Amino acid sequence: LVLGVGILLVAFPAAHGWILGALYLPVAGMLIGLMLRGVAFEFRVKAEGWHRELWNWLFWFGSFVASFAQGFMLGRYLTAFQPGWAYFLFALLAGAALCGGYVLLGATWLVLRTEGELQRKARAWARWGLGWVALGVALVSLATPLVSEAVREKWFAWPRILYMSALPLATLAAWLWVWRSLDRSDGKPFAGTVAIFALAFAGLAYSVFPYLVLGGMTIWQAAAHPSALMIVLVGTAIVLPVLVGYTAFAYRVFRGKVRAERYEH
Numbered sequence: 001l002v003l004g005v006g007i008l009l010v011a012f013p014a015a016h017g018w019i020l021g022a023l024y025l026p027v028a029g030m031l032i033g034l035m036l037r038g039v040a041f042e043f044r045v046k047a048e049g050w051h052r053e054l055w056n057w058l059f060w061f062g063s064f065v066a067s068f069a070q071g072f073m074l075g076r077y078l079t080a081f082q083p084g085w086a087y088f089l090f091a092l093l094a095g096a097a098l099c100g101g102y103v104l105l106g107a108t109w110l111v112l113r114t115e116g117e118l119q120r121k122a123r124a125w126a127r128w129g130l131g132w133v134a135l136g137v138a139l140v141s142l143a144t145p146l147v148s149e150a151v152r153e154k155w156f157a158w159p160r161i162l163y164m165s166a167l168p169l170a171t172l173a174a175w176l177w178v179w180r181s182l183d184r185s186d187g188k189p190f191a192g193t194v195a196i197f198a199l200a201f202a203g204l205a206y207s208v209f210p211y212l213v214l215g216g217m218t219i220w221q222a223a224a225h226p227s228a229l230m231i232v233l234v235g236t237a238i239v240l241p242v243l244v245g246y247t248a249f250a251y252r253v254f255r256g257k258v259r260a261e262r263y264e265h
Helices: 002-011 013-022 024-046 050-078 085-113 116-147 149-156 160-164 166-181 188-208 226-253 260-264
Strands: 211-213
Touching: 002 013, 002 226, 013 024, 013 211, 024 050, 050 085, 050 188, 085 116, 085 188, 116 149, 116 166, 116 188, 149 160, 149 188, 160 166, 166 188
Parallel strands: none
Antiparallel strands: none
16 A cells, blocks of 8 residues: 555656545545554454454444445546536445455455354354445446546447446356355355456556546556666665565465464463
8 A cells, every 4th residue: 555655656646636635534444444453453453352252343434434435536536536516426335346356355355264153153244245245346337437428438338338238247157256155165155256356457557548537547648767667666676575475475374264262372
């Protein structure tokens, strides 16, 4: 998150001012939610009695705020930050849809990493999340071309619609794969969910490129001086492999099934 904001600031300063200026409040809400998540996670382990339940609820609230804020920002971004109740309602819809996506992602991760009663609950949560994702993706996909002329042109112009149709078909196939594999495998539901998110990101990238602000500013118009871009490239080439390596190492260290007694200690 910090790397992405830093790159936006240095590489695309004009777009940075436009985007973060329009999204100041939801960005602040997302950061507060993320901080609350981290604090609640640590204190929940040490708390006893009703305090533990309180931290559980605060962890849920922080997760909800951070997730909803991300979806809300995406909705405002896709409407190029235009004013009006219709655009605001679309952003709320995008926020709710992303919450459902995170429910699905977290539930399938629990199916992969846990066992017993918690895993059975996670399978039920995943089916609920799948329904939420299906409804959210359908509504957002129907509404996006209506609120954005730029996206509508990229989706339905001939012959783009032919190869664009591969994305929703692949997403539907991944959704069905997750549904069928929930009771048959521990790892396949999570892999299918990752595929759904990857396809959604691919569709998003296709829809907005080459704009940083839809219909208002392209990456070429927002780009900084080539010398600044070279500095960003060198810094990213150094930092990004470190982030990827650290993440891979952390996943390797904490691989396998998680049990309650290991968590408490």
